[in-house]
Amino acid sequence: MAETTVTASQSEPSNGLVRRREWEAREAQAVRQAESSLRLFWIALQRDKLAMASALFLTVVVIMTIFAPVVAPYDPYEADPALRLQGFGTEGHILGLDGQGRDILSRLIYGARVSLPIALAPVIVATAISLLLGLIAGFYRRGIGEFIMRVLDVFYAFPTVMLAIAIAGILGPGMPNVMLSIIVVLIPFITRVVYTATMTIAEEEFIQAARACGASDLRIILHDVLPNVLSPVIVYGTTTMGLQTVFAAGLSFLGLGVQPPIADWGIMTAEGRSVLGIAPHVSAVPGVMLLLVALAFNLLGDGLRDALDPRLRQ
Amino acid sequence: MSGDTSLLEVRDLAKSFPIRTGGVFSREAARLTAVDGVSFSIRAGETLGLVGESGCGKSTTGKMVMRLIDPTSGIIRYQGQDIQTLKYQELRWLRQEVQMVFQDPYSSLNPRRTIAEIIAYPLEISGKYRGKTLRDRVLELLEQVGMDPNHANRYPHQFSGGQRQRIGIARALALSPKLIVLDEPVSALDLSIQAQIINLLQDLQRDLGLAYLFISHDLNVVEYLSDRVAVMYLGKIVELANSDDLFQQPQHPYTRDLLSAALSERVRGEQALLQGEIPSPIRIPSGCRFRTRCRKAVGQCTAEIPALGETSETAPGHRVACHFPEDA
DSSP: OOTHHHHHTOOOOOOSHHHHHHHHHHHHHHHHHHHTHHHHHHHHHHHOHHHHHHHHHHHHHHHHHHTHHHHOSSOTTOOOGGGTTOOTTBTTBTTOBOTTSOBHHHHHHHHHHHHHHHHHHHHHHHHHHHHHHHHHHHHSIIIIIHHHHHHHHHHHHSOHHHHHHHHHHHHOSSHHHHHHHHHHHHHHHHHHHHHHHHHHHHTSHHHHHHHHTTOOHHHIIIIIIHHHHHHHHHHHHHHHHHHHHHHHHHHHHTTSSSOTTSOOHHHHHHHGGGGTTTOTHHHHHHHHHHHHHHHHHHHHHHHHHHHHOTTTOO | OOTTTEEEEEEEEEEEEEEEOSSTTOOEEEEEEEEEEEEEEEETTOEEEEEOSTTSSHHHHHHHHTTSSOOSEEEEEETTEEGGGOOHHHHHHHHHHEEEEOSOTTTTSOTTSOHHHHHHHHHHHHTSOOHHHHHHHHHHHHHHTTOOGGGTTSOGGGSOHHHHHHHHHHHHHTTOOSEEEEESTTTTSOHHHHHHHHHHHHHHHHHHOOEEEEEESOHHHHHHHOSEEEEEETTEEEEEEEHHHHHHSOOSHHHHHHHHHHHHHHSTTOOOOOOSOOOOTTSOOSSSTTGGGOSSOOHHHHHOOOOOEEOTTSOTTOEEOOSSOOOO
């Protein structure tokens, strides 16, 4: 845009009907464009092929998970000892069978019912809590902010896995407890991301401008800081979603999470460990699935970030 | 100075920042004196230029006038009201009366909001506009600062620095203030764009009867826009006069040096007289704070702090803080 186009419209105010009509037309256009702000986001996201592929993949996984009894070819607990450890392409069992002769594909589909919620729910809950803590801490750095961050530093100081094991160990095994321990472990990390981003944004001049406009702290935090902090949090959150699938699997592996014989990708990977030499597919199939889901979350997160940022969605 | 007619009155304003040692048990290691006993007033419709090198406290002064920073001591009165004592409702009134244009046109606009949203922000907060009246006011403001209202739904990154500064001006104008603090509004812009923005500011002042506190380090720009000029050095005003008096007959050695430096920019080849660095605001020299760089400094300058006052030779209202003011 050239600067010169600007001075032309510096005319003296003329009144009359012509001007009124002009205004109304302009306004109608403005309203149309405002409504399409969500559409702009959608268009930008659609242009990101990797993100769309990831979204599609995750949708398919979720649908299969929901309709597991319909989609799965076998009962995930039904064993056929005769076909133990048979590999890919065994008749009727595309992905083969595990050490007890159970159909791996069926177990994979049922396993998602455990693995996906464990990956999603704690990250969503932890992100919500972290946003609250991080925004407050980053905005009021002295006093309350200092207090929040120092308390979280205590959690930060423990090795992640140790802390989760300790929490899950105290609470006892089971899915809700695994989720709770993951939430506790995640909060210091996500809060730090929010905190750092908030601190950076709080230094920007537009925050002072907002204050000069008479905005209250709450309004500034919600209207000015939050939208700018969301990007790194989305990326971090989606990245860690993949990681938590693996992490929850690790807790199950240690006997602190979901207990066998329940199908779970972590338990499946663990069970295949003893036969890794002779039948690697038993571990590999759930392992690859974990990887794919983690990757899809990650790529979708990247796409979301770019589509949310008006500067990047050209 | 006539207290009755002045819109803004600043008396003995001071601000110092503690410099703390790090860690949990931080203690104050030193104090940085940013502003030290500044007094001035601005009448309705008038432009007061506030000039000085970077770090002399001129921006801090502007932010205190906006109540973005609390002063350590001193009083700021807007229409007779001490702004420091204003409570919630009255503060909202002040926000409508006094507005600010920021230095950095990139950092001062929220990148996640369309320019219509940015300009509408103060209007929404005021609660006086919504729906159609809000929309109309935003479009009117865009037109007023010379922007195409059809671009209302674009984002700040889609505009040039000059256009962004126009948006910042539109935001400041939104609530029809009487006084606008302009904190180096053109120093981040190209020279050709600077002129356009300066002209816009002048037009707006003429049409809307605005008063400006114009903060800048650029004497040429200040001379062009200001009715009166205050020269700041290390947190103190060293000279305050009508624009013409100050530029024709500078009395303070610092002003004189600054002017000749600005002049030598215009007339190439002439040696700038101002030498050395501005001293640290943590260790301010005793007596006259300019003495370390002054050509005329003698013993008295080390011992006594010169007061800002009128001299016999100066025009009325021309005040200077120097033991040995330059001859007219």
